[in-house]
Amino acid sequence: MAGPINWLSQVVSVTVFNIRSLPQRLGSSATAIFGIAGVVAVMVGVLSIAQGILQTMDNSASEDNVVVLRSGSNTEMMSIMSGDDARIISEAPGLARNESGAISSPELFVIINLNKRNTGTDANVPLRGVSRPGFEVRDKFNIVDGRMFEWGLNEVVVGVGALIEFEGLEIGSTITVAQEEWPVVGIFETDGGLAETEIWVDASVLQPAYRRGNSYQAVYAKLESPESYQEFKDALTTDPRLNVKPMRETEYYESQSEMLYKLVTGLGTLIAVIMGLGAIFGALNTMYTAVSSRSREIATLRALGFNSSPVVISVLLESLLLALIGGAIGALAAWSVFDGFRAATLNFTSFSQVAFAFDVSPTLLLRGIVFAMVIGLVGGFFPALRAARQPIANALREL
Amino acid sequence: MKYLYLVWSNLKRKKIRTILTMLSIMIAFLLFGYLGAIKQGFSQGIDVAGVDRLIVRHKVSIIQLIPQSYESRIEQVDGVVDAVHQSWFGGIYQKPSNFFAQMPVNPREYLAMYPEYLLSDEEREAWFSTRTGAIAGRATADKFGWKVGDRIPINATVWTRKGGERTWEFDLVGIYEGAEKGTDTTQFLFRYDFFDESRQFGQGQVGWYTVRVADPDRAAQTAEAIDAQFANSPAETRAEPEGAFLQAFANQIGDVGFIMMSIIAAVFFTILLVAGNTMAYAVRERTNELAVLKAIGFTDISVLGLVLGESLVLTALGGGIGLGLAWLLVSAGDPTGGALPVFFIPVKYLLGGVLLIGLMALVAGILPALQAQRLRIADALRR
Numbered sequence: 001m002a003g004p005i006n007w008l009s010q011v012v013s014v015t016v017f018n019i020r021s022l023p024q025r026l027g028s029s030a031t032a033i034f035g036i037a038g039v040v041a042v043m044v045g046v047l048s049i050a051q052g053i054l055q056t057m058d059n060s061a062s063e064d065n066v067v068v069l070r071s072g073s074n075t076e077m078m079s080i081m082s083g084d085d086a087r088i089i090s091e092a093p094g095l096a097r098n099e100s101g102a103i104s105s106p107e108l109f110v111i112i113n114l115n116k117r118n119t120g121t122d123a124n125v126p127l128r129g130v131s132r133p134g135f136e137v138r139d140k141f142n143i144v145d146g147r148m149f150e151w152g153l154n155e156v157v158v159g160v161g162a163l164i165e166f167e168g169l170e171i172g173s174t175i176t177v178a179q180e181e182w183p184v185v186g187i188f189e190t191d192g193g194l195a196e197t198e199i200w201v202d203a204s205v206l207q208p209a210y211r212r213g214n215s216y217q218a219v220y221a222k223l224e225s226p227e228s229y230q231e232f233k234d235a236l237t238t239d240p241r242l243n244v245k246p247m248r249e250t251e252y253y254e255s256q257s258e259m260l261y262k263l264v265t266g267l268g269t270l271i272a273v274i275m276g277l278g279a280i281f282g283a284l285n286t287m288y289t290a291v292s293s294r295s296r297e298i299a300t301l302r303a304l305g306f307n308s309s310p311v312v313i314s315v316l317l318e319s320l321l322l323a324l325i326g327g328a329i330g331a332l333a334a335w336s337v338f339d340g341f342r343a344a345t346l347n348f349t350s351f352s353q354v355a356f357a358f359d360v361s362p363t364l365l366l367r368g369i370v371f372a373m374v375i376g377l378v379g380g381f382f383p384a385l386r387a388a389r390q391p392i393a394n395a396l397r398e399l
Numbered sequence: 400m401k402y403l404y405l406v407w408s409n410l411k412r413k414k415i416r417t418i419l420t421m422l423s424i425m426i427a428f429l430l431f432g433y434l435g436a437i438k439q440g441f442s443q444g445i446d447v448a449g450v451d452r453l454i455v456r457h458k459v460s461i462i463q464l465i466p467q468s469y470e471s472r473i474e475q476v477d478g479v480v481d482a483v484h485q486s487w488f489g490g491i492y493q494k495p496s497n498f499f500a501q502m503p504v505n506p507r508e509y510l511a512m513y514p515e516y517l518l519s520d521e522e523r524e525a526w527f528s529t530r531t532g533a534i535a536g537r538a539t540a541d542k543f544g545w546k547v548g549d550r551i552p553i554n555a556t557v558w559t560r561k562g563g564e565r566t567w568e569f570d571l572v573g574i575y576e577g578a579e580k581g582t583d584t585t586q587f588l589f590r591y592d593f594f595d596e597s598r599q600f601g602q603g604q605v606g607w608y609t610v611r612v613a614d615p616d617r618a619a620q621t622a623e624a625i626d627a628q629f630a631n632s633p634a635e636t637r638a639e640p641e642g643a644f645l646q647a648f649a650n651q652i653g654d655v656g657f658i659m660m661s662i663i664a665a666v667f668f669t670i671l672l673v674a675g676n677t678m679a680y681a682v683r684e685r686t687n688e689l690a691v692l693k694a695i696g697f698t699d700i701s702v703l704g705l706v707l708g709e710s711l712v713l714t715a716l717g718g719g720i721g722l723g724l725a726w727l728l729v730s731a732g733d734p735t736g737g738a739l740p741v742f743f744i745p746v747k748y749l750l751g752g753v754l755l756i757g758l759m760a761l762v763a764g765i766l767p768a769l770q771a772q773r774l775r776i777a778d779a780l781r782r
Contacts, residue, residue: 031676035423038669042662072565074495077462078556111460113637118654121647124460177459179635210463243563259496267437270734271430275666278426282673285419289680346651348498351462353651 010310014301018294018318025290032279032286033326036375039272039279040330040368044360045338046268047367050261052359053345057257059192063226064096065137065249068219068236073245075256075350076109076218081244083214088241089221094232096222098136104221105134108206111352112177112199114166116344123344125166126198126352127156127177129206137220138190146171146186154205157186159196161355165344175199178209194253197344197355220249256349276375283379287319291387298387299395308388315384316377323376327369334368335360402701406708413681417713420677424717424759425724427670428752432725434659435748439581440739441655448642450615452512453622455482456607456644458635462487464604465634467595476628478613478621483508484591486606490553490567492543499539500740501553501587502606503594506532512609515578522547522573530593533569536584538740540574547571551587559599567597585740610638667759674763678710682767689771690779703772710764711757718756722749 022029068089073079086106095102108129116123132151135141149155154177158169174181182201190196207213223229233246247255291298298311339360347354410417455473457463464486473482488501506526510516518526518534526532535545545551549571559565569589577584595602612621622638629636639647649655682689689702697705726744733742 027676028680031672034672035669038665042665046662072554072559073556074491078489080557111462113460116650119647119650121650123647123651124462179631259498266734271434271662274426274430274433278423278430278666278670281419281423281426282669285416285423285673285677288415288419343653345653 007307007310010306011313014306014310014314015317017297018290018314019321021294022318025286025293028286028289029322032283032322032379033329035279035282036323036326036372037330037333039275039375040327040372041334041337042275043268043272043371044331044334044364044368045358046271047265047364048334048338048358048360049343049356050264050268051361051364052356053257053264053354054261055359056192056194056354056356057253060190060194061248061250061253062138063248063250064223066221066223066229066232066246067249067252068221068244068246069217071243071245076107077111077351079217081106081216081219083216085242085244086216086219088239089219089236089244092232092235092239094223094228094235096224100132102221103133103136104219105131105137106203106216106219107131107134108203108210108212109217110206110210112175114168114175116353117165117167120167123166124346124352125162126350127206128195128198128200129203130200131203133222134220137222138195140191140193141188141195142190143186143188146184149185149200149202151202152205154180154182154201154209155185156182156199156201157188158184159198159200159355160187160189161196161342161344162199162353163187164342165197165353165355169199177206180209194256194354197353256347259349260345260347260354272371276371279375280379283319283323283375284382286322287315287380287383288386290318291315291383295387295390295395299390299392302392303396312384312388315387316380319380319383320373320376323372323379324369326376327372330372331365331368335365402705402708405705406712409681409685409705409709410712416677416681420674421713421717421720423670423673424714425721427666427759428718428721428756429725429728430666430721431663431752431755432722432744432748433728434663435751436725436729436742436744437739438656438659439745439748440733440742441652442645442649445642445645445649448640448645449611450640450642451612451618452641453610453612453618453625453638454607454641454644455610455622455625455636455638458626458637461607463634464601464606465608465636467603467605469629469634469636470608472628473608473610473625476621476624478617478624480611480613481508481512482608482610483512484605484608485509486591486594486604488553488555488589488594489557490555492551492553497543499542499585499587500583501589503591504588505591506588509588512611515582516575517578518573518575522575525572526590529570529572530590531568531570532572533587533589534573534575535571535587537574537576538584539587540571545571545574547573553587558594558601560597561599563599580743581741581745583740609641667755671759671763674710674714674759675766678706678713678763678767679770681709682706682771686774686779689774690776693774693776694780699772702774703768706768706771707761707764710768711760714756714760714763718752718759722752 069079070081090102090104095104110127111124112127113122114125149157156175163169169184171184174183223232229248236242236244236246338358341358344353344355457465467484470482470484473479483505485502485504488503490501526534551569551571553567555565555567560567612618618640625638626636693702729742729744733739
């Protein structure tokens with residue numbers, strides 16, 4: 001041992017030697033690279049679905065907003081409350097107010113069946129009846145085409161996500177609700193978010209159409225500030241006239257997406273782990289081949305006085321390099337193919353469609369590359385050990 | 400036999416490489432089987448849908464209720480044998496993640512409509528005679544450790560009882576088995592008469608109907624006749640074959656089949672690279688020996704067969720173990736904890752797997768095999 005400098009220079013020279021001989025092993029090296037690239041692309045692709053769903057739900061929620069459902073209900077679809085309940089809720093303390101009263105919107109939420117573009121079969125499209133303050137609750141609401149519906153008329157506006165995913169929602173077309181034809185007069189966006197999959201109409205028009213009398217399903221409201229939530233909640237839960245469950249909008253959307261997010265993440269991770277195992281076998285094969293085709297060179301180096309640890313490290317480095325290239329190719333492919341790709345799926349919790357865009361986030365790319373490096377490390381470790389342990393004399397005599 | 404011995408010894412000479420290649424092939428087929436089961440699970444038993452059954456729901460959406468009085472009117476439509484109603488209860492057992500379908504039904508009619516739900520005679524009688532009686536499918540009963548005689552409390556999310564009470568208690572009087580592998584045994588069924596009398600609101604309203612038609616070939620006409628019966632009424636209907644209804648529901652989730660096929664294609668392409676590369680390497684390494692074999696009288700064809708045989712044995716071993724492992728993993732249960740009511744590998748996927756093994760062996764082995772076949776003895780021996 002001649003000190004750390006010498007050791008380092010041994011590592012460098014063996015590694016450079018290995019890497020410069022890579023072109024001779026192009027076939028097996030390319031196999032390892034593409035194997036790892038495939039695994040990373042699939043993993044990042046599937047997880048970007050989960051990420052996209054989460055992103056949509058996140059964009060929907062504001063810290064300032066609350067959602068009130070009947071207690072015992074987990075979703076708007078299942079909830080029901082009377083017009084009186086809605087009025088009592090709007091009088092609760094802690095809500096933001098303007099000249100026309102509390103910023104509190106009692107709403108209806110139903111689904112109608114429309115054809116999904118890519119399959120041509122029925123899908124559950126959410127139809128929401130909103131009240132005037134609903135637009136102050138959701139301050140990101142913005143008409144991008146056409147115009148807003150007239151209050152009191154059976155006109156609807158359609159979210160951009162719904163327009164893309166379902167047939168027959170263009171401005172000028174009509175949807176059939178309760179044996180009537182309701183015209184689409186505008187397209188809106190809400191800066192991403194769940195509402196973009198929805199169709200909106202005046203709640204007081206939807207009530208008679210669905211024979212709901214003066215009842216609603218949920219109240220969306222804006223707080224004075226995020227801190228006034230507790231005051232608002234206490235007022236509602238202690239009021240003997242009410243039997244309701246207030247939630248922060250952030251909590252509500254989190255609970256709505258939890259099942260879907262877990263399902264996609266769980267399946268995606270499972271598939272990625274199994275594929276990762278396959279890639280490890282591929283990488284092991286490549287590195288064993290690399291080591292065995294060079295066993296004489298390695299033995300020569302060691303006979304010349306090289307230590308075994310630089311040999312181990314150089315093999316590991318080579319394997320990591322292949323993994324890094326593979327991981328980068330895979331992550332890049334996933335990003336270019338999947339990022340922003342639009343789709344819609346059924347959210348079991350709300351029993352309605354949610355449109356979202358696949359989201360290949362930087363964190364996800366990083367995770368893909370880290371996963372690739374783990375594959376490379378495991379795939380290089382055992383062949384590296386073998387290279388170091390080979391008795392010099394035997395290896396020199398081989399072939 | 401001598402060929403098999405030769406193939407086997409060739410595979411044994413680089414044990415690690417053979418094992419690693421076999422393992423990567425195994426992974427490919429493990430994923431193939433597993434993803435096949437997931438795809439099947441998402442399609443929710445379309446394969447076992449009755450060809451003589453229609454689903455009739457509210458035209459606007461299935462969450463809209465339709466009157467129970469429609470039953471007798473549907474049964475009067477020409478071509479209809481029987482109609483039974485079902486409704487979505489949507490309650491919660493202990494916690495929301497314990498998801499399974501609960502439905503109030505008419506026991507006699509429902510069991511007659513769905514002969515694939517198997518119940519012993521005593522259990523049937525017990526259900527017919529117990530107003531608060533309920534039956535559960537085998538999968539759900541096993542999941543929660545229920546036994547006949549248990550009282551099952553379920554919290555309503557919509558259907559509160561008279562007086563606003565939210566908890567419904569049912570007496571479990573039977574556990575049904577599925578007649579086929581694809582039969583959904585996650586459902587929890589209780590009596591509609593008890594439900595309708597006890598609920599706070601919505602009396603006389605049901606979710607949808609299942610209708611048996613006399614002639615499956617005329618199912619489309621019968622469906623039209625049913626819809627015509629209720630046209631321009633407050634609750635217009637939409638009738639369609641059970642298979643189409645389930646297919647549309649599966650499509651709502653997205654093109655799961657397409658996603659699964661893309662993943663499988665990516666996996667197979669990768670594994671093919673690995674296996675093909677290994678085979679090519681093995682042949683290149685043995686150029687000399689192959690030439691010797693030819694020199695001592697092996698024909699070109701038998702050398703070709705030898706290399707292809709090696710590829711086949713390797714793929715068959717790996718693929719066989721992979722499919723077997725997939726089967727074991729799938730038997731261990733649904734990875735989503737309840738989102739997939741049926742979870743098994745259909746026979747057609749197993750057969751497809753076997754076919755793929757043959758195909759993959761051929762594709763991975765053919766180039767090296769041809770190379771070996773064309774080998775000229777003199778050139779090869781000189782190398």
